[in-house]
Amino acid sequence: MISRAASARAALLARAPARLPSAALAALPAVRAPQRLMSGPAHGGSGGSGGSGSGEQPKPGPSALQLPLMLLAGAGLASAVYYWWAARSPSKNRTTGPESAHEGGPTLGKLAIDPAEPGTTVVFVLGGPGAGKGTQCARLVQDFGFVHLSAGDLLREERNRPGSPYGELINTYIKEGKIVPMEITIALLRIAMSKSGGKRFLVDGFPRQMDQALKFEELVCESKIVLYFECPEEEMLKRLLKRGETSGRVDDNIESIRKRFETFRDTSYPVIEYYDKIGKVKKVSCLNPVDKVYAQTRRIFDEMFK
Ligand SMILES: Nc1ncnc2c1ncn2[C@@H]1O[C@H](COP(=O)(O)OP(=O)(O)O)[C@@H](O)[C@H]1O
Numbered sequence: 001m002i003s004r005a006a007s008a009r010a011a012l013l014a015r016a017p018a019r020l021p022s023a024a025l026a027a028l029p030a031v032r033a034p035q036r037l038m039s040g041p042a043h044g045g046s047g048g049s050g051g052s053g054s055g056e057q058p059k060p061g062p063s064a065l066q067l068p069l070m071l072l073a074g075a076g077l078a079s080a081v082y083y084w085w086a087a088r089s090p091s092k093n094r095t096t097g098p099e100s101a102h103e104g105g106p107t108l109g110k111l112a113i114d115p116a117e118p119g120t121t122v123v124f125v126l127g128g129p130g131a132g133k134g135t136q137c138a139r140l141v142q143d144f145g146f147v148h149l150s151a152g153d154l155l156r157e158e159r160n161r162p163g164s165p166y167g168e169l170i171n172t173y174i175k176e177g178k179i180v181p182m183e184i185t186i187a188l189l190r191i192a193m194s195k196s197g198g199k200r201f202l203v204d205g206f207p208r209q210m211d212q213a214l215k216f217e218e219l220v221c222e223s224k225i226v227l228y229f230e231c232p233e234e235e236m237l238k239r240l241l242k243r244g245e246t247s248g249r250v251d252d253n254i255e256s257i258r259k260r261f262e263t264f265r266d267t268s269y270p271v272i273e274y275y276d277k278i279g280k281v282k283k284v285s286c287l288n289p290v291d292k293v294y295a296q297t298r299r300i301f302d303e304m305f306k
């Protein structure tokens with residue numbers, strides 16, 4: 001089992017995109033704690049992730065020339081955070097900044113990525129865009145007392161935070177269906193985990209890329225299982241276009257949806273394959289009404305977490 005896992009991991013890493021280029025470290029802002037943590041079905045039973053569309057502040061789109069420059073700048077900035085972060089790491093499992101993460105509120109630049117408390121349970125909730133991850137998570141929160149953390153919601157909150165230097169970058173990545181550099185997402189997740197005070201987490205929509213999975217598990221916590229909501233693209237497309245009628249999300253439109261599907265196929269699905277090879281994936285078909293999907297999901301949680 002271990003050697004199969006190791007070889008699967010090596011193969012996937014070989015397919016992972018190259019690291020971002022290095023750049024100078026910029027001064028980094030305070031990260032506000034997300035509002036929906038403990039019970040707030042971040043996605044809402046009917047609106048799903050679209051719920052996070054409230055407060056959506058579409059920004060003027062970049063021109064064709066600006067876009068690659070913004071992506072490059074964003075990548076460089078995030079990369080700088082990563083290298084700074086890695087360079088200061090005194091041990092493999094713990095990365096500590098020069099000052100306390102709690103000094104004057106957590107900041108990305110000063111953030112200490114502490115491992116999660118012993119006894120913490122993390123379930124990664126994966127599936128294509130619009131499969132129904134958020135909808136099912138909201139039900140699980142009610143019945144099993146998990147804290148629901150949607151990585152997408154956390155990124156949208158950070159994007160909307162006045163003064164965030166990541167706002168434009170996050171917005172561009174989301175609109176383009178690309179994956180925001182993991183340094184930002186892992187930091188936001190870790191802050192949300194510690195602020196929640198909880199011990200059991202549904203980490204929804206993350207990891208979307210193999211290196212994110214490995215880094216999160218190295219720094220924060222191993223996942224207990226991976227709940228995979230399987231859904232054909234045509235069904236997800238229908239659901240997303242419907243959600244787009246009210247979500248106000250910058251990416252619930254046909255152009256962005258196509259790009260998100262491509263990213264899911266090429267970059268995120270391999271994460272599911274990796275966890276499947278090591279026996280961690282629990283697959284649920286989403287091609288049924290919400291209640292029926294939930295009945296199957298619930299059975300898995302009854303067995304594992306009751
Ligand atoms: N089983 C289902 N059948 C029909 N519609 C669904 C189902 N599950 C979710 N939806 C709807 O599809 C859309 C996407 O669901 P959501 O939970 O937001 O997906 P995700 O979090 O995976 O993007 C929402 O509008 C939601 O109400």
Ligand SMILES: O=c1ccn([C@@H]2O[C@H](COP(=O)(O)OP(=O)(O)O)[C@@H](O)[C@H]2O)c(=O)[nH]1
Nearest residue numbers: 129130151152173174177178179180205206
């Ligand atoms: O770990 C994550 C989670 C989300 N996203 C970005 O946020 C978007 C929306 O993700 P979310 O999970 O909210 O929505 P879904 O695509 O599942 O409907 C994605 O397409 C990515 O651009 C990201 O970069 N990293």
